[in-house]
Amino acid sequence: MVEVKNLKKSFGNLVVLDDVSFNVQTAENFVVFGRSGTGKSVLLKCLVRLMDPDKGEVVIDNKNVLQLSLSELNELRKNIGFLFQGAALYDSMTVRENLEFPLIRHFNFTPLEREKKVKEVLERVSLELAIDKMPSELSGGMKKRIGLARSVISQPKLMLYDEPTTGLDPITSKEISELIIELQKSLNMTSIVVTHDLLCAKIIADRAIFLHDGKIHGEGTIEQLTTADDDLLKNFFTDQHIDSNNRSK
Amino acid sequence: MKFADSSNPELTKFEKKVNEFFETISGLSLFSILFLKNIFKPPYEIEQIRKHMDELGIKTLPIVSVTGFIIGLVLTMQTQPVLARFGAEAFLPGSVGISIVRELGPVITALIFAGRVSSGIGAELGSMRVTEQIDAMEVSAINPFKYLVVTRIFACTFILPLLTVYVIFIAFLGGYIAVVLVQNMSIEYYTGAIVRAVQFGDAIPGISKTFVFGFIVGVVGTYKGYTATNGTEGVGRASTTSVVISSLLILLFDMVLVKITLWLWPTV
Numbered sequence: 001m002v003e004v005k006n007l008k009k010s011f012g013n014l015v016v017l018d019d020v021s022f023n024v025q026t027a028e029n030f031v032v033f034g035r036s037g038t039g040k041s042v043l044l045k046c047l048v049r050l051m052d053p054d055k056g057e058v059v060i061d062n063k064n065v066l067q068l069s070l071s072e073l074n075e076l077r078k079n080i081g082f083l084f085q086g087a088a089l090y091d092s093m094t095v096r097e098n099l100e101f102p103l104i105r106h107f108n109f110t111p112l113e114r115e116k117k118v119k120e121v122l123e124r125v126s127l128e129l130a131i132d133k134m135p136s137e138l139s140g141g142m143k144k145r146i147g148l149a150r151s152v153i154s155q156p157k158l159m160l161y162d163e164p165t166t167g168l169d170p171i172t173s174k175e176i177s178e179l180i181i182e183l184q185k186s187l188n189m190t191s192i193v194v195t196h197d198l199l200c201a202k203i204i205a206d207r208a209i210f211l212h213d214g215k216i217h218g219e220g221t222i223e224q225l226t227t228a229d230d231d232l233l234k235n236f237f238t239d240q241h242i243d244s245n246n247r248s249k
Numbered sequence: 250m251k252f253a254d255s256s257n258p259e260l261t262k263f264e265k266k267v268n269e270f271f272e273t274i275s276g277l278s279l280f281s282i283l284f285l286k287n288i289f290k291p292p293y294e295i296e297q298i299r300k301h302m303d304e305l306g307i308k309t310l311p312i313v314s315v316t317g318f319i320i321g322l323v324l325t326m327q328t329q330p331v332l333a334r335f336g337a338e339a340f341l342p343g344s345v346g347i348s349i350v351r352e353l354g355p356v357i358t359a360l361i362f363a364g365r366v367s368s369g370i371g372a373e374l375g376s377m378r379v380t381e382q383i384d385a386m387e388v389s390a391i392n393p394f395k396y397l398v399v400t401r402i403f404a405c406t407f408i409l410p411l412l413t414v415y416v417i418f419i420a421f422l423g424g425y426i427a428v429v430l431v432q433n434m435s436i437e438y439y440t441g442a443i444v445r446a447v448q449f450g451d452a453i454p455g456i457s458k459t460f461v462f463g464f465i466v467g468v469v470g471t472y473k474g475y476t477a478t479n480g481t482e483g484v485g486r487a488s489t490t491s492v493v494i495s496s497l498l499i500l501l502f503d504m505v506l507v508k509i510t511l512w513l514w515p516t517v
């Protein structure tokens with residue numbers, strides 16, 4: 001479904017991604033780990049060309065993303081959902097308008113069909129009562145849920161999550177992670193999740209990579225990564241483990 | 250869309266300022282070209298344009314009303330004793346009318362519009378940029394430039410001339426109040442004197458240049474907001490620099506447009 005080959009991205013002299021390559025299979029949940037500032041979000045943005053990489057290749061659904069024209073890219077983007085770190089809800093629109101926005105633009109649904117879709121997706125994220133609220137009236141967790149609802153309302157084949165649990169309390173984090181896996185299963189989506197939250201990754205990941213200094217430092221299942229005989233991984237996951245244990249308590 | 254980077258740490262403060270200046274000029278030119286390229290392409294976003302025109306007009310109406318009234322009143326009060334010195338008081342409505350229609354009405358309205366609207370657009374789009382709402386739009390295969398920028402520039406370009414016509418009439422009203430305070434003049438004589446003095450050649454260049462001013466306000470506000478960086482600090486900077494740049498450009502373009510007008514209609 002997704003193939004990344006030798007991806008490079010730098011800002012001035014700072015190399016953020018250095019020869020990053022990986023594959024993600026259809027319906028797989030793929031997690032990208034790494035400390036803050038290791039280029040995880042940049043990687044995600046390069047996949048959908050919100051940023052253009054300096055070198056490399058990104059193939060999604062057998063299409064070379066970097067060689068697509070803008071109209072071809074937009075056709076591809078209609079099949080991709082993106083949950084931003086801060087949910088990125090349009091703050092001048094109500095929840096209903098936020099959810100209707102992609103439907104009005106890309107589909108020929110009648111107002112009744114749209115309404116049904118909006119209510120359905122809000123029910124999935126358990127926020128039916130927030131339908132007429134403005135984003136400023138929602139809590140962080142609610143915003144993430146609505147952001148998630150907006151991303152999946154057009155039933156994308158591929159979902160990209162940028163730190164879906166950052167800034168949330170442990171219980172809400174767990175709820176969001178479980179919601180992600182539930183949606184992934186019911187809609188049969190492929191997911192790429194950028195996170196540094198081990199608890200979230202444990203719930204979601206089929207496979208993961210660990211980014212360090214712009215390179216892939218480790219690849220495998222969560223089990224393999226957390227038990228690997230590698231100082232960097234040990235340090236990262238030991239701190240995370242203590243943290244996630246504390247959060248579980 | 251890419252813009253030159255003036256954040257290179259090796260540059261001196263002066264070099265950075267010069268770089269920023271040229272960045273802004275090239276960015277504004279690019280934005281104007283992109284606007285013209287996008288305006289004729291569907292979807293036309295009529296609903297958004299109508300919404301922005303509504304909002305911008307209503308937002309600015311109270312302040313331009315007060316300003317227009319005061320300008321008319323004060324200008325008349327200031328001009329009256331000067332004309333009286335030459336025994337030319339009968340020319341008062343005409344001379345005030347011409348000043349308001351040709352210069353004061355368009356420029357003052359544009360400057361107030363810039364202060365009120367350009368900063369608002371800069372802050373709104375800046376905040377959308379730093380909270381990734383613009384990215385979210387782009388990744389949902391919606392052209393954010395068309396939806397957010399083109400609609401606002403179009404609305405600014407066409408709402409400012411309407412506001413200017415309104416301000417001119419309010420200023421005439423203010424002028425009449427001032428005239429009544431100092432000398433006995435009927436409303437019929439006052440309006441008749443203005444209509445006789447203000448010719449077509451005065452009104453058309455005066456109103457026409459407000460299309461350019463509106464365009465400037467729209468382009469500067471959207472450019473600064475759309476390209477905002479560095480979080481909330483960037484949003485604040487986008488808002489304030491929008492006002493400064495659009496006000497300066499309005500005055501610069503006014504100078505050029507007056508010259509062009511006088512060249513096209515030398516006898517007016």
